[in-house]
Amino acid sequence: MVIKDVKLVKVAKTPGDYPPPLKGEVAFVGRSNVGKSSLLNALFNRKIAYVSKTPGKTRSINFYLVNSRYYFVDLPGYGYAKVSKKERVQWKKLVEDYFTNRWSLQMVFLLVDGRIPPQETDLMMVEWLKSLNVPFTIVLTKMDKVKMSERKKKLDEHKKAFSKYGEYTIIPTSSVTGEGIDDLLNLISTLLKEN
Known part of the structure; x- marks a missing residue:
């Protein structure tokens, strides 16, 4: 997939804010500070998603229109301790509605920090996605920070942790070196039947 143009078209804080579905869309979810915005910028090959050193900055569902045909959807990060219980409940409700009612959703890319073992919240997200019958692919981020040895x-370690839930594709990536970016774009292209 060659991304020719991309723009943030909707910041949704409620399901009523979602733009009308298009031909297809993919979504990105992960713990706060896992590198979602950086990965999106690497996929877009331009800086459009806001990158912050402060965890939990994305508190809405952000819809990026790609090539005027598809949405790449940035979901709020989970697992940030300084978020109130009320905000966590609102986030869960918003995201669950998105997962269950967005018929154009083709795949969720679950971003997991490749430097550390999967966290309990990552495993809980896998269980949640499985319970909702939402297809997902695991994307390891920040692999440039893992020594070759x-x-x-x-x-x-990651394959073993996730294997108890089934067989899943795991794509190692780095938004710094570009590792895995073409693999992700090729998979997305196949999912969206991009020509």
Whole structure:
């Protein structure tokens, strides 16, 4: 997939804010500070998603229109301790509505920090996606920060942790070096039947 143009078209804080569905869309979810915005910018090959060092900045569902045909959807980060219980409940409701009612959703990319073992919240997200029958692919982020001598161990660690939920594709990525970006774009292109 070649991304020719991209723009943020909707910041949704309620389901009523969602733009009308298009031909297809993919969504990105992960713990706060896992690198969602950086990964999106790497996929877009331009800085359009806001990157912050402060966890939990994305508190809405952000719809990016890609090539005037598809949405890449940035979901709020989960697992940030300084978010109130009320905000966590609102986030869960908003995202669950998105997962269950967005017929154009083709795939969720679950971003997991490749430097550390999957966290309990990551495993809970897998269980939640499975319970909702939402298709997902696991994307390991920040792999440029993993020493070459540690990479196989880290990949095996993640494969083992997620294997109890089934067989899943795991794509190692780095928004810094570009590792895995073409693999992700190729998968997205296949999912969206991009020509």
